Amino acid sequence: MQSQKDVIAIYGARVHNLKNIDLEIPRNKLVVFTGKSGSGKSSLAFDTIHAEGQRRYLETFNAYARQFLGNMDRPEVDKITGLSPVVAIEQKTTSKNPRSTVGTITEIYDYLRLLYARVGTAYSYNSGKKMVRFTDDQIIDLLVKDLNDKSINILAPIVRSRKGHYAELFHSLAKKGYLKVRVDGEIMEIRPSLKLDRYKTHDIEVVIDRLTVSQKNKKRLLASLKLAMNDGDGVMMVMELGKESARYFSRSLMCLETGIAYKNPEPNSFSFNSPKGACQSCNGLGKYKIVDEDKIIPNKDLSINKGAIAPIANRKSDWIISQIELIGKKYNFSLNTPFSEIPAIGVEAIMYGIEDTLKVHLTSAGISKTYKLNFDGIVNFIKEQSKHSDIKSIEKWADKYMSELDCKSCGGSRLNIESSHFKVADKSIYEVSNMDISTFACWVNSIETSLNKNELKIAKQIIKELSKRLQFIIDVGLSYLTLNRSSKTLSGGEAQRIRLATQIGTQLTNVLYILDEPSIGLHQRDNLKLIESLKKLRDIGNSVIVVEHDKDMIKQADFIVDLGPGAGIHGGEVVSQGDYKAILKDNHSTASYLNGTKAIQIPKRREGNGKFLSLRGAKGNNLKDVDVNIP
Incomplete structure (x- = not known):
């Protein structure tokens, strides 16, 4: 008999087909519940242990809070002692929300957004060239160096490609003391009668100052620059007299060639769930729906x-x-x-x-x-x-x-045009989100070589967190997924293993985790990785209960509970319990198959009838236009 502190003790469990079970389960161990389908494994794990854990958790809230949360019925069990906080990781898809992706539910995308906001390099969506940012002193030094003794106009852009007559704007500028504006490339005086064609789009810049660039004029140059930056929302233009071309300067990110400016990036600038980052055409969904005539008329005959x-x-x-x-x-x-x-x-x-x-x-x-x-x-x-x-x-x-269909504006990236043109190690956030996780992990590990010392200092902790979380995903056998994969397209097993990886990443201790057949659909290689992940969860100080049929999982368990002997009314009893060696000595239920006493005969291959089930152009989830004939 183990100490009460070392076990979860269950007395008189009668949920569904359970027959008044008394059971002691060791804490901080990897425990497998096995047995025939319908033998009572889930009734014991989820409907008894998890249900009681949830009920007790709700009872910790005061009466006022419980009226919003609702009450849970007590499961049919006399008593459970030694119960830790319980987290169930079941086989069900995480979300039907089209905005939910593998990246968002694992929080990996949150770290990726932070990385791009802090060390991303901006490129112009017009010219493709790197964007630059100037201080006021840098602008003055550049002007003195390049345009010394030359006469210039300093202008502030105030309207860009918008319709309107702008009579009120011109009146407001005149009241501020401005004398001239540049409208659609032509400099003109501000007159009381000045009014534009309201149905045409216009570019308007106000002329802040006209002066000769020199060392002596530095103070005036700086004052005009600050005024232009203020009126131009952080952007100003410099035009040499007699020339049509303009040079753009900005305190924020700016393209020297075309004059476009980006706002300083924030993590939300790369979120398709935020107005700051989302494509305005599709509202961050990356797709739009059209009525499909082929679905309306499936058979024209x-x-x-x-x-x-x-x-x-x-x-x-x-x-x-x-x-x-x-x-x-x-x-x-x-x-x-x-x-x-x-x-x-x-x-x-x-x-x-x-x-x-x-x-x-x-x-x-x-x-x-x-x-x-x-x-x-x-x-x-x-x-x-x-x-x-x-x-x-x-x-x-x-x-x-x-x-x-993919959104025409963002090409399916979900992000606005500015956010799509920031790069880290020559990759945009959309490009890396489309990599499978194993490739993405290699990219993350190579980032440091492309960063300078200051950037590396900023990004080091972010890269560390990304690498750690990606490894958790790889360890549970999901290296083939992409961050952009919609969570509603995940299978129940994939969704369960993602939640498992997330839980491992939280590093919580003294928790009881209950999982439902996590090995389903896994390759043998990935199954062994999954078992190691469950052991990691155990080793940091947690109890892990797994409802499972997989032989490798049963072999690696610290403690096994075999329920049976049959299903339904013929089950609901603990047939045997103990470690793997102890179970093998018992010839009842699962043990007889594990020790080779019984075996399931594989039926002989049956010849087909020559007919096929044909699939053409299958594109669901990650299928790439597959054609297949199934006998």
Whole structure:
């Protein structure tokens, strides 16, 4: 009998098919619950131990907090002692949120954003050249060096490619004492009557000062520079008299060639879930939906009456069918015409509607009425339902006939154009997010060679944290994933192992972790890595319970609980318990298969019937346009 402090003691567990089980499980060990499917493993691990742990946790809150959290029923068990805080890592997908990715749920992307904000190099999206940042003194020194004894205009850009007449702006500038502006490349005086074409886009700069550059004029030059920077929101222009070209200077990041400026980067500048970083066209989703005509008409050999138009295939007599029938009379086809034989103008009308008002005769409850209706087309109807329906079932219905395409503005990167043009070690954040994790880990380990001493000092701790978290992901057998992979496309096993890697990364101790068959779908090599990860979790001072059938996992366990002997009403008992050697001595349930007394016979290969299940162009998740024939 072990000390009460060293065990989790369960008395009288009767949840589901469990038969009044009494059991002592050693703490801070890797424990495997095994046995036939339906023998009571999950009932003991999740519905008894985890449920009681959760219930006790909720009881630590005061009554006011519990009214929002709800109460949990006590599982059917007499008593459990020695229970630590419990974390269950089950096999279920983490999130249906399209904004959730492998990078965000593991928090690796958070460190990556920090890295790019601190040591990223900005490049102009116009010229592709490196952006520069100046101090006021650097600008003065450059002007004196390059334009000494030359006359210049100092200007502040205040309008860029925007429509409007700007009469109020010119009036405001005149009140401040300014005399001239440069409008669309032409310098003109500010007059009370100055007004631009409101329907054209304009570039406007205010002339701050006109002076000759020299050492003597440095004070005036500096004063004008500060005024220009203030009015130009951190950007100013210098034009040599008699020349059309301008030189741009900025306190923030700026392209010397084209004059575009970026705001100083922050971690949120690289977040597609923040307005500061997200592409404005797709709001950071990287994709947009369009109605797919091929999904609306999956089989053009069918007639409308036979179900050619999938969204209305089950409708035989209603207003939409009546409208299409009237369109058919106009364009010479019927509801029995194969869709492939309907004239192009008729197909266009069905899909996108017609301008004419249609008179539709409908009979309901023996009463016939005539309605004047506009027909907007099947495509527009689905589009409308998708955008404006508050009913989930209708939105889901519309979704069946839509396809996703990469956003044209950001190319699927989810980020705005500025954020996409910062690089670390010659890679943008989108490029590294598309690497598989093993390649990404190699890239992270090579970053230091591309950084200068100051950058390295800033980035060293970030790189260390990235490397550590990436190794946790690799250790649980997920090196093939990318950070950009949407979490809703992960299998239950992948999602479970990601949560496991995240938990290992937290370095919590004195916690009881419960996992549900984490080895499912893993290659033998990766399975051994997974077992080592569970041992790491144990070695830092945690208890780990794994519901598992895998032989390697059972062999490596410190303690095994074999439930059975059968399933359902024939299970629910502890058949044997102990370490692997102790289990092998027992010929009941799982042990008889482990020691070779029993074996599952592999059925002989059966000849097929010569027919195949054919798949063409499979592109789901990470599939790359796969064609396959399955016998």
